[in-house]
Amino acid sequence: MIEIVFSESAGGSLKIAQHNGEGTYPGGCVGVILSHADGSAPTRAELKAAQREAEASARAAWEKAVPLGGNAADVFAFHLALSVGDIGDGGMGAGREAALGALFACYPAEGEAAARELLERSRRDWSTVRARMARGEQARVWYSQQPDEMCGLCWFMAQLRDCPGAPEPALMELPRWESDGETLVQKNGWADVAPEEWHRYLTLQRETPPPFVRACANRWRELTQENAPLRAVVNGRLIGVPENFYDPLILREIAAEEEVFQEARLIGRILGKHPLGIGDGWIALRLEALIESGALEAVSPAPKKGPRYRRTLKKA
Structure with a gap:
């Protein structure tokens, strides 16, 4: 199964989830960041206590995890930030490099190189995914109502037009909210899902009807023609909005x-x-x-x- 996600964080978490909980707990050092609201520095004792708590939490999460299965080579993270900037070229051209460069400009030391590397990797990954689907492998698309992931879903469905005969992908939509009976949890996207949690969502998988594929592909075509400076999810619908929307x-x-x-x-x-x-x-x-x-x-x-x-x- 080819796994498709739309952020580096989600891809990393999914790769860990594939074998999380297998065998004995590997241990290792767990880093912590601790700060006080008044700006004062934490004491050495506070740091050690926080680290012990984090290590205990990591071990407990490992022990309750159910391995998702699969291989890291099956996971493809298209971190294209498609809700922002120029998509007139379809999503992987010069306009996308400019948009990623602008977003990463707040990291002046490495932002430009990171933007270029992400785009180049996405182009290579799409070539690999297209070849594998052409051989009959099915893709599974993990998406949510988060704007980049909704854009990613529509973008991916549009790319399937270049893959005649490829199996229809399976869909995994992140629930908009979850509850354990006492607490309400709303995750912002698959990047918020911890490695030990991924297996819980497998029961939500559903096959994609061809009309849904066409609807998403057509919506992406409309959005690229509009080429608004920003895209947002409003009342469950992905629309183009002005740059001052937020x-x-x-x-x-x-x-x-x-x-x-x-x-x-x-x-x-x-x-x-x-x-x-x-x-x-x-x-x-x-x-x-x-x-x-x-x-x-x-x-x-x-x-x-x-x-x-x-x-x-x-x-x-």
């Missing part, structure tokens, strides 16, 4: 800040409060636009290493 949420959180605030903390709060499928790169781009418009002012320089948004901003 700005009201961003401005609302800026209004709640002090006059001078940390950009990284603002981005983290937006992502935590509004899990709409947008990433730190897009929010950083919109904040840069607000700086250029004069609504915000950068009062500290961006660091030479790490994300550019680790700086201080001021309301103008």
Whole structure:
């Protein structure tokens, strides 16, 4: 079975899930990051306690995991961020490289190279997937209501037009919410699924009727012709929207800040409060636009290493 996901994180988690729980627990070091709300540094004892807790949690997760099966070579992660930027060339051309480059611009040291590598890998992977499907192998597409994954689903169905005779893919849609009877859980996409959880979703697999394939492919064709600067899922439908579509949420959180605030903390709060499928790169781009418009002012320089948004901003 060819496994198709639409983010590097989901692909990595799925590969681990294939053999997670097999044999004896391998152990290994578990890293932790600990911070206090007041900015003070954690003590050595607090760090050790947090690490012990994380290691115990990792072992418990391993012991309850059910291996998904399969091989890492069957997993293909098309991390194309198709909800953002130019898709007029179909999704893997120069426009996509420019869009990825813009999103990764907040990582100045490695962003451009990472964008180029992701696109080149996606092109190679698609050639491999197309050849395997042409030989009769079935693909399984893992998607959700997250905009990149919805775009990925439509994009993949459109690519099947180049694969005459390929089996219809199987579909795995992430539930919009889950509950254990006491707690409600809403995952933002397959990247939020831990390795020990993947096997629980196998019962949701369904075959894809040909009309669904055509509908997704036609929707992708319409979106590429429209070529809006952004795509979002609104009332369950994937539509093109203006680049300032999420700005009201961003401005609302800026209004709640002090006059001078940390950009990284603002981005983290937006992502935590509004899990709409947008990433730190897009929010950083919109904040840069607000700086250029004069609504915000950068009062500290961006660091030479790490994300550019680790700086201080001021309301103008």
